[in-house]
Amino acid sequence: MLSRLKILTILQLSNLTEIKRNKRLFAKIALRILRIVLVTIVMALVVYLFNNFLYITVNIYFVIVMILLSQAFSIGGITSQLMNSLYESKENQILMSFPVTDNDIFISKLIVSYLRELLRSLNFIIPLLIGVGIIKDMGFSYYLGVIVLMFVLPFLATTISSLISIQLTFFKNLFKRYSFLPVILGSVVFVALYLLVSYGLSFLPDQIRIVQLYHSFTNNLYDTMMAISNYATIYKVAGYILYGQNLGLWYPVFLITPVVLFVIVYLLIKPLYFKLASLTFEEARSKKRKAQNEKSNNLFIAFFKKELIVSFRSFGDTLSHYSLLLMMPFVMLIINSIYMRMNRSLNGNTYVLVFNIIITLLIATSSNTASATAISGEGQEFVLLKTAPSDTKTIAWAKILFNILISTLLIFISFVVFRLALPKFPALDLWLIFILVIMINISHIFWSFELDILNPQLNQAMTLGTLRNSPNISKSIGIGFTLSFIAGILALGGTFILGPYVWILLFGLAILLLIVRFVYFRSYLSAYFIDIEM
Amino acid sequence: MSKKIVVFVIIIFSFLSVLIIALIGTLPDNVSVNLEEIIISPESYDGYKYENNEDGTVTSIKIKDLKDIVTDSNLSFDLYYELTLPAAFEAGLREKYLDEEEYLKERSRILSILREDIDVVSDLNFRVDYNSNRITLIFDLSDLKKTFDVKIVSKKNQGISDHVLLYFKKDGESGIE
Numbered sequence: 020m021l022s023r024l025k026i027l028t029i030l031q032l033s034n035l036t037e038i039k040r041n042k043r044l045f046a047k048i049a050l051r052i053l054r055i056v057l058v059t060i061v062m063a064l065v066v067y068l069f070n071n072f073l074y075i076t077v078n079i080y081f082v083i084v085m086i087l088l089s090q091a092f093s094i095g096g097i098t099s100q101l102m103n104s105l106y107e108s109k110e111n112q113i114l115m116s117f118p119v120t121d122n123d124i125f126i127s128k129l130i131v132s133y134l135r136e137l138l139r140s141l142n143f144i145i146p147l148l149i150g151v152g153i154i155k156d157m158g159f160s161y162y163l164g165v166i167v168l169m170f171v172l173p174f175l176a177t178t179i180s181s182l183i184s185i186q187l188t189f190f191k192n193l194f195k196r197y198s199f200l201p202v203i204l205g206s207v208v209f210v211a212l213y214l215l216v217s218y219g220l221s222f223l224p225d226q227i228r229i230v231q232l233y234h235s236f237t238n239n240l241y242d243t244m245m246a247i248s249n250y251a252t253i254y255k256v257a258g259y260i261l262y263g264q265n266l267g268l269w270y271p272v273f274l275i276t277p278v279v280l281f282v283i284v285y286l287l288i289k290p291l292y293f294k295l296a297s298l299t300f301e302e303a304r305s306k307k308r309k310a311q312n313e314k315s316n317n318l319f320i321a322f323f324k325k326e327l328i329v330s331f332r333s334f335g336d337t338l339s340h341y342s343l344l345l346m347m348p349f350v351m352l353i354i355n356s357i358y359m360r361m362n363r364s365l366n367g368n369t370y371v372l373v374f375n376i377i378i379t380l381l382i383a384t385s386s387n388t389a390s391a392t393a394i395s396g397e398g399q400e401f402v403l404l405k406t407a408p409s410d411t412k413t414i415a416w417a418k419i420l421f422n423i424l425i426s427t428l429l430i431f432i433s434f435v436v437f438r439l440a441l442p443k444f445p446a447l448d449l450w451l452i453f454i455l456v457i458m459i460n461i462s463h464i465f466w467s468f469e470l471d472i473l474n475p476q477l478n479q480a481m482t483l484g485t486l487r488n489s490p491n492i493s494k495s496i497g498i499g500f501t502l503s504f505i506a507g508i509l510a511l512g513g514t515f516i517l518g519p520y521v522w523i524l525l526f527g528l529a530i531l532l533l534i535v536r537f538v539y540f541r542s543y544l545s546a547y548f549i550d551i552e553m
Numbered sequence: 554m555s556k557k558i559v560v561f562v563i564i565i566f567s568f569l570s571v572l573i574i575a576l577i578g579t580l581p582d583n584v585s586v587n588l589e590e591i592i593i594s595p596e597s598y599d600g601y602k603y604e605n606n607e608d609g610t611v612t613s614i615k616i617k618d619l620k621d622i623v624t625d626s627n628l629s630f631d632l633y634y635e636l637t638l639p640a641a642f643e644a645g646l647r648e649k650y651l652d653e654e655e656y657l658k659e660r661s662r663i664l665s666i667l668r669e670d671i672d673v674v675s676d677l678n679f680r681v682d683y684n685s686n687r688i689t690l691i692f693d694l695s696d697l698k699k700t701f702d703v704k705i706v707s708k709k710n711q712g713i714s715d716h717v718l719l720y721f722k723k724d725g726e727s728g729i730e
Contacts, residue, residue: 074680076691078628224684225658226665229575231683238682238689241629249626262694264625343556354567358574362662367578374570378563385559496559 023119027127031110032134055141062150070154074237082151083248083258086168089144090176090254096139097132097180098187104128105181106188111296121293126285129177136173145169148261157261164261167273175253175277182284185291194334201334209345216349217440220356227360253277318409322417330421340389341425347382347433352440354378359443369514375452377507383430383460384499390467391495393418394551398480401551412548415468419540422464427457451522458529459502465536467495469543475551584663586642588670591705593715594633594686602718615717623692623721632688632717634705636667674704690719697721 069075315321470491513521598615650656668683678691704716
């Protein structure tokens with residue numbers, strides 16, 4: 020079994036890394052060590068800054084919370100990676116055809132995950148712990164504990180992730196089958212988050228003074244760290260080990276717990292693994308929806324309907340495009356609750372206005388990635404579209420209208436939620452900002468779409484199956500970033516020179532921008548849509 | 554540029570915007586009054602220890618036993634205090650602001666400025682939460698059997714102060730020696 024595991028692990032590692040090309044292996048190892056040393060120095064400086072200047076106490080609670088946080092991120096990352104590699108990876112089809120057992124494949128995948136996490140831990144948590152050790156002048160037993168943690172923490176994270184991944188795979192399959200479920204769940208999370216933020220903001224004092232607020236923050240941070248540490252279970256034990264408390268008891272507990280957990284995970288997943296992993300096989304798939312031929316008299320409505328259906332069927336993708344817009348009411352609520360509780364001068368009120376324009380525009384424009392990938396996202400389906408015997412560039416108008424509607428609706432909801440949550444904010448200013456943001460955002464949608472018409476990434480969508488690295492996304496976000504700051508600077512300068520008449524200037528420029536982008540978009544669409552090829 | 558960078562920029566920019574408004578967008582702090590008294594709150598001490606002075610007078614010192622409060626699993630203690638304004642100033646304020654809400658708002662504004670007037674003298678690590686009139690004292694494991702004096706004092710007038718003696722009662726002991 021061991022030799023099979025070794026071969027399977029090396030096989031998968033060689034797919035993931037450049038292990039075969041070992042001509043410069045020693046140089047790479049040396050560079051890696053140098054990087055770890057540099058990161059450790061930076062971490063030591065950060066810990067020193069926290070401890071001596073930012074009034075954040077670095078003690079056992081800090082260490083436990085940092086370990087817990089790094090584990091949370093690790094578990095999140097490994098779970099997502101394991102969900103893919105354990106149950107959805109296409110290499111499963113090849114691995115399962117080898118003369119090995121399902122258990123061998125399962126364990127080898129966990130070993131690969133463990134090794135990757137071990138290397139990853141050298142980038143953050145281990146340098147941080149060494150940094151704490153240097154700054155707090157810790158003794159030998161602390162560093163011995165760090166070495167033990169270096170090997171045990173990735174094991175713990177991998178084991179917990181493998182346990183979580185099976186439940187999440189189940190839910191993922193369920194969400195794929197019932198596409199309304201993520202909508203309901205997303206709404207519940209949104210409302211819960213909103214209530215939580217509102218509750219947290221109710222603790223803000225009436226008269227905020229920034230030094231006092233910071234001291235309150237550090238005090239509450241310490242209380243939170245202490246409370247979290249007390250419920251950190253095995254990670255609390257890790258803290259005890261580092262701080263040399265009752266080592267005879269805690270070392271065995273810390274070493275045995277992950278092993279017991281692994282045995283439980285193994286016994287739980289063993290009967291399910293083959294069944295779940297083979298779901299990716301072609302014969303295991305069934306068509307979810309039956310094709311229906313429906314005649315439509317209006318091409319635009321047909322395409323618009325298609326956009327609507329696709330956005331619901333691939334709700335995850337829709338959500339990832341507009342996820343930042345969902346963040347908007349929270350960001351607005353948090354920063355404005357702080358602004359409103361400051362004893363502001365007239366200039367202060369101007370800054371509030373300007374910062375609101377910049378921040379809302381930043382969020383709105385960076386959510387237009389759906390427009391920047393609208394044509395590319397069609398991937399290999401685009402060839403069918405091109406050969407259809409009708410004016411297929413209508414799809415661009417259907418897509419752009421859909422993006423404008425969904426974006427405007429989400430921004431409107433954000434402003435309404437904000438208005439209800441913070442009625443203290445001047446209503447006139449709020450709705451003027453809303454109209455300005457909508458106009459600039461629509462201009463930006465036209466601009467982003469135009470980028471995709473001029474430089475479509477159909478090949479990337481076809482070969483990689485994702486457009487995450489599309490240059491159009493980066494350009495679209497970059498343009499939005501620039502527009503936001505230009506609008507902010509104009510609002511600031513304009514307020515000082517024109518007073519309340521600044522809105523005439525801002526709306527005038529926004530309308531001009533909207534007209535220019537609309538004309539450009541229409542011209543580019545007419546001229547270049549026909550030339551788009553696979 | 555990716556969405557992650559935008560999220561990072563939004564967070565940093567929001568933080569900076571609060572700082573900018575706090576530094577150059579707020580009204581100046583003008584208060585024409587000093588603190589009248591700093592008093593350690595009754596819930597933060599158990600009683601008094603009396604000491605005879607050389608001149609025959611007796612000094613009372615506030616004391617607090619931390620034996621069951623500060624332990625291996627809880628290495629901090631919250632010390633609360635109260636700040637008072639001069640009675641004449643309070644009366645003047647009431648006269649000036651007849652509306653209760655206005656009065657409370659102005660009083661809150663003045664106190665929010667005066668809160669920063671306090672300083673803490675102690676061998677322990679501590680942090681002051683001005684908004685809650687709370688001092689969090691942080692202990693090391695090696696501090697658990699020691700005695701500490703914590704003094705809260707006005708920066709502007711050193712004569713205005715209060716202090717408490719923190720100790721860990723030993724088993725079978727009735728009070729601090």
